[in-house]
Amino acid sequence: MKNLLVLGGAVLALPLLAPRAAWAQGPVAGTITDARTGTALPGATVLLDGAVVGVTDASGMFALPAVPAGSHELRITFLGYDALRQPVQGQPTEQRLALGLRSGGILTGEALVTASRANDRTATAYTNVSREDLAKRNFGQDIPYLLDQTPSVVVTSDAGAGVGYTDIRIRGTSNTGINMTINGVPLNDAESHGSFLVNLPDLASSISSLQVQRGVGTSQNGGAAFGASINISTMENRTEAYGETQNSFGSFNTWKNTVQFGTGLLGQHFTIDGRLSRIATDGYLNRASSDLKSYYLSAGYQAKNTLLKFITFSGREKTYQAWNGVPEPLITGDRKLLQQFIDNGELSEADAARGLQEGRRYSYYTYDNQTDNYQQNHYQLHLSQGLGQDWNVGAALHLTRGFGYYESYRARRKFADYNLQNVVIGGDTLTRTNLIDQKWLDNYFYGGTFALNYQPRNNDKLQATLGGxxxxxxxDHYGEVIWAQYASNGNIRHRYYFNDARKTDFNAYARATWQVLPQLGVYGDLQVRRIKYGIDGLEAQNRDVTTHERYLFVNPKAGATFTLAEGQQLYASYARGQREPVRSDFTDRPAGQPRAQAERLNDFEGGYRLTRANSTLLGPQTTLRLEANYFYMQYRNQLVATGRLDSVGNALRTNVDRSYRTGLELTGFASMNDKLSLSSTLTLSRNRIQGFREVIYDANYLPVTAAEARTTTISYSPSVVSAHTLEGQPLKGLRLALLYKTVSEQFLDNTASAAKRIAPYQVLDFRVRYSIRPVFVKEIELGLLVNNVLNRKYVANGYTYGYPGADGNPQIFNFYFPQATRNFLASVGVKF
Structure with missing residues (x-):
């Protein structure tokens, strides 16, 4: 802590070292819009005297905290628009500009991305996140942690500090129900529906914009959005040459090193951009290390009506397994409960003794290579082509290559489960052995996407997209034994199971917005999705997992917006989403149980938006944005955990007839003179399963379904989530921020039992960034992020299961993922 205070003091003292001329500098702020329609242009690049100094936010606004005295040139560029040059004069008082860009120049490269983005016409709830917004918090933690302040979001980390395996839930929906795309290309795993961002470390450094849609949202490629979608774009073309490096160091021996470069526009047509990153940490939990490497490279050709761009990015991760979590008694110190874990075989005497020493940082595994190893390579070829004055088309070919394994030490495993013969030594027959195995995935994901857009330049009443x-x-899924204490009839890399899976996914959609009246706009969308999925072969323990399924989904969407007055809007929408079961719903299904059915979601959204610049409430040079959104998400056949486990302890799911999520999302943002800003979100929700029947176990360890159905709370669904960011600029170039997060009680399963819950928690973070512009480089920025300032001991995730005790009463075994206590990350960034 002493070192932390010294470092913080050093950062705060840096303004005293700035040149005295800086005190004569003055701020310049403004709004960039389409000169014809007045629509804000988020993501426009702002250059001062040829140097990139920022991009516009979701409202098209920018702010330069310090422009030196004298004459300067401000240049604004945005793909699809002619560049604008504006002379500015540095002066002590703040200057406010309102600038409009005229359509022209080169064609935008985001035709595919735009086709999947929501806007004020689509009557849905969404949040735009700019490159600057991500950069403010990007000290090396994963993308979920960079989105922690967006509405209805809850994040967690297996290793406890936001590096390695992390997860995000939006409106209580895990990432298996969150559709993620990168440049319009699906990211979700086709079988598990999850998006494993650990495979793409530091992707945030290459993101030009990001949109989080809540609910079903707009039609797009990939798996259905059953709670939200995250649309990522890396398609920005930076017309000026640049070089950047970002380096971070922090608690738990965490390091991040990033180098980026771009050529700018070469010969008026070509651009090349690249990035190399490495992130490494020991993790908060013991033996929860991560070693992550990634690269990003893009090369583009652009002309007035054509943009061709090749993008490749890759990530390789090696993480020590922290998936088991920490047994509850090692967190609470309950010796009686610990003995129950020992008696039931959940912990050995030796593990329990070690756990008492390690406490909440306990890690179950001790084998030195108990690691997950995976590499994912992405290749994308994008074409955007103008077709006359009012039409453009975006198309992409893509290939994702993934391969890797996780390696595990297994004690006293049956030979028969690994297709090995029992071993006879003398007169003894051995049926078990210690061994090390590797479980492999080897996959290819490939295909093509397109979007044909109608965007008339002379009449913006009707806009339409046809895509698909x-x-x-x-x-391929397979397992290999790489070592065994008693090898039996096996050889090195003895393969004990193999199955292959193939999934074909076709979808097409048509969408249009029509401004019927100056105040009234309507929106319609229809998506058709066809899926063919098959598995052939055996899973571990010689289980036949052969599966062949087909699905056809028709998903309509409709909405309307009504403008009450300038800057005020009402909206309402309906959307249907349907999705197929995940792989485990087929492979882990007990014999004799009905097959899992597809899930359906009917999503009703309605809300009010207010945007004010130079608000009379707050005074001149201010911005005010408010939004209230109501949602009712009605599920049919939602797949939920029942409490039953398969033969290896995995939770089994079953369809429930009816369930729902409903609530109110409140968001607000206010800024004054770029000196002080406050953003807040609050979600109040009710999440229920109707007619739920729990599965429990009798004295013979046989599953028994509860006879009486009841209404209960959906697991991992807090009823209250809030996030608040207060940011100020007390001195030029120095920005301080407090980030506060609250999450109410959550339950580990669908029983709503107080004995199986995650306690509510509150977390306060502190961030400081200080930038200077010396003559020898464009910018130097120093930063400090202190996480969990109040040093709270909390958990953000967990799981549970139980068995009957000797007296017939159920015994509950809870496992949690403790999050790090107070910790820090410090950074140094240089832009050339």
Missing amino acids: AWNQFVN
Whole structure:
């Protein structure tokens, strides 16, 4: 802590070292819009005297905290628009500009991305996140942690500090129900529906914009959005040459090193951009290390009506397994409960003794290579082509190559489960052995996407998109024994199971917005999705997992917006989403149980938006944005955990007839003179399963379904989530921020039992960034992020299961993922 205070003091003292001329500098702020329609242009690049100094936010606004005295040139560029040059004169008082860009120049490269983005016409709840917004918090933690302040979001980290395996839930929906795309290309795993961002470390450094849609949202490629979608774009073309490096160091021996470069526009047509990153940490939990490497490279050709761009990015991760979590008694110190874990075989005497020493940082595994190893390579070829004055088309071919394994030490495993013969030594027959195995995935995901856009330049009343995609996923699953204490009849890399899976996914959609009246706009969308999925072969323990399924989904969407007055809007929408079961719903299904059915979601959204510049309430040179959004998400056949486990302890799911999520999301943002800003979000929700029947176990360890159905709370669904960011600029170039997060009580399963819950928690973070512009480089920025300032001991995730005790009463075994106590990350960034 002493070192932390010294470092913080050093950062705060840096303004005293700035040149005295800086005190004569003055701020310049403004709004960038389409000169014809007045629509804000988020993501426009702002240059001062040829140097990139920022991009516009979701409202098209920018702010330069310090422009030196004298004459300067401000230049604004945005793909699809002619560059604008504006002379400015540095002066002590703040200057406010309102600038409009005229359509022209080169064609935008985001035709595919735009086709999947929501806007004020689509009557849905969404949040735009700019490159600057991500950069403020990007000290090396994963993308979920960079989105922690967006509405209805809850994040967690297996290793406890936001590096390695992390997860995000939006409106209580895990990432298996969150559709993620990168440049319009699906990211979700085709079988598990999850998006494993650990495979793409530091992707945030290459993101030009990001949009989080809540609910079903707009039609797009990939798996259905069952709670939200995250649309990522890396398609920005930076017309000026640049070089950047970002380096961070922090608690738990955490390091991040990033180098980026761009050529700018070469010969008026070509651009090349690249990035190399490495992130490493020991983790908060013991033996929860991560070693992550990634690269990003893009090369583009652009002309007035054509943009062709090749993008490749890759990530390789090696993480020590922290998936088991920490047994509850090692967190609470309950010796009686610990003995129950020992008696039931959940912990050995030796593990329990070690756990008492390690406490909440306990890690179950001790084998030195108990690691997850995976590499994912992405290749994308994008074409955007103008077709006359009012039409453009975006198309992409893509290939994702993934391969890797996780390695585990297994004690006293049956030979028969690994297709090995029992071993006879003398007169003894051995049926078990210690061994090390590797479980492999080897897959290809490839296909094509397109979007044909009608965007008339002379009449913006009607806009339409026709789009779709064809994608195929091929995946081999197999396991190998690489060492055994008693090898039996096996050889090195003895393969004990193999199955292959193939999934073909085709979808097409048509969408249009029509401004019927100056105040009234309507929106319509229809998506058709066809899926063919098959598995052939055996899973571990010689289980036949052969599966062949087909699905056809028709998903309509409609909405309307009504403008009450300038800057005020009402909206309402309906959307249907449907999705197929995940792989484990087929492979882990007990014999004799009905097959899992597809899930359906009917999503009703309605809300009010207010945007004010130079608000009379707050005074001149201010911005005010408010939004209230109500949602009612009605599920049919939602797949939920029942409490039953398969033969290896995995939770089994079953369809429940009816369930719902409903609530109110409140968001607000206010800024004054770029000196002080406050953003807040608050979600109040009710999440229920109707007619739920729990599965419990009798004295013979046989599953028994509860006879009486009841209404209960959906697991991992807090009823209250809030996030608040207060940011100020007390001195030029120095920005301080407090970030406060609250999450109410959550339950580990669907029983709503007080004995199986995650306690409510509150977390306060502190961030400081200080930038200077010396003559020898464009910018130097120093930063400090202190996480969990109040040093709270809390958990953000967990799981549970139980068995009957000797007296017939159920015994509950809870496992949690403790999050790090107070910790810090410090950074140094240089822009050339």
